[in-house]
Amino acid sequence: MNSSMDLLQNYIQSFGYDWLSNVLLITTGSFFLWVIWRLIYGRLEALADRTQLAWDDLVIKAVKAPISMLIWVWPATVSVGLVLATHSNDDVVWLGKIDLILVISTFIWISLRLISNVEAHVLDQKKRDETTVQAIAKVARLFFVTIGILTIMQALGLSLSGLLTFGGVGGLIVGLAAKDLLSNFFGGMMIYFDRPFKVGDWIRSPDRSIEGTVERIGWRMTIIRTFDKRPLYVPNSVFSNIVVENPSRMLNRRIYEKIGLRYDDGDKIDAIVDEVKAMLEQHKDIDATQTLMVNFDAFGPSSLNFFVYTFTKTVNWARYHEVKQDVLLKIMAIIKKHGADIAYPTQTLKVDPIAMARDAEQPVGIVER
Structure with missing residues (x-):
């Protein structure tokens, strides 16, 4: 990457122009390259629309913005190198690392956009379980982001073996400091793998005042919409300690x-x-x-x-x-x-006529004040 950038800078400087002319030349070249890419993209998009497969459309949409960004930003680093080489005697080798980071970031960006497009496409078809699709998409995003971060760190000259050794000790410290966050994370993993409920299910807990429809299952918390339309944010660790009833099943x-x-x-x-x-x-x-x-x-x-x-x-x-x-x-x-009727509460009062007659013969007393 460094040698290719040096060759490009030497080739541009061979024209004998000043740095401003060289920057304008690079910018003009980027513009024409961007126009060519737009024409190629439009042609590819038209060809993809003619096919019955949906995957080619998803891939083409995923690469549109990242490649456009790369066409503009990568030549911009060359321009910065020319300016620094003209006005400063400092070493510009670090620009080569930036270009490498830019390429890695573009690849990660394309991967994340492709994952999002595939997730949206599968969910629109409504043929797969929504919770499972979202879980797989989140794991895939986490995988590519982790690989990208490790690759960038290696490109910057950091030792991955030392980093992993430090991560073993630091992970213990972080785990103790963020035990609630980790418990929520593993609670979310439990929900994804055990699947006691999924997005759209009506759930309730006899142990807690939790009842409603599941709207979203995240890594840290689950969003439940109650029947009076209020959002209820429940940490995933709660589901490890309560009984959950799923009436939807x-x-x-x-x-x-x-x-x-x-x-x-x-x-x-x-x-x-x-x-x-x-x-x-x-x-x-x-x-x-x-x-x-x-x-x-x-x-x-x-x-x-x-x-x-x-x-x-x-x-x-x-x-x-x-x-x-x-x-x-x-x-x-x-x-x-059948000539019957539904009963309603009744009471039967039995009166003793002899007792009533005896009470009637007794004179009523007059109380003087």
Whole structure:
């Protein structure tokens, strides 16, 4: 890299112009090179649009801005070298390292843009689990950034072996100082690998006041949108110590209701229970393969109670309540059909007529003041 830069500077200086003319020449050359790149990019983009593959479009979009930046910035370093060589006797070898860092940074930038494009493309197709795709994209970004940083450090002349040795001791110190940050990081890794929930799931915890829809799972915290539309930011380490319920993964929703009939309808309860059970077995929104029970249950204080225990096919919360309403209305119609009625709390008062007559014969006392 250093030799190529020196050759380019010597070639430009061979024209015999002053430094300002050389800088203008380099800038003009960069402009024409940028125009040529734009024409080539437009041609490649048109060719990619004709194909049915999406990957060529993603790659072309990823290299557009980084290469444009490289076309302008790399010749700019050559111009800086010419200016410094003219007005100063200082060594400009360090500019070669900057060019190397620039090339490495361009490669890392292209890789990160490509990862983002692929992630957005896969998520738009909605054929893959969103949480898994985001986790893989984050790991890939971390990998390329780490490789880029290590390569830049090596280009600057730093010893990687010494750095790794220092990292072993420094890592222990940093780990003790940032244990909460690390616990959140590993909590996020646990979520990604164990997958107790994913983006879009409705979750809640009986241990904490946490309930809502998962919006984002980050490395440090998870964002949950509560049902009153407030964002809830939960550190990932919390999920290592609490019980998390995921209602979004229910296979069915349960209907469990107790219904009371009047004591006067005791001779009709057997027929009502049988007909309610038959209605549920034939209901199109009730899963008859799951547990289905309708039985006389208890003698209540003012009613004869029977219970309904069944499961709906839908797990959608709004649709579940529509099915439950339909079931309850049909149960009420069956009760009316048999000439019975749903009981309500009543009390029976028994009066002793002899005691009442005796109390009536006693004179009422007059209290004088």
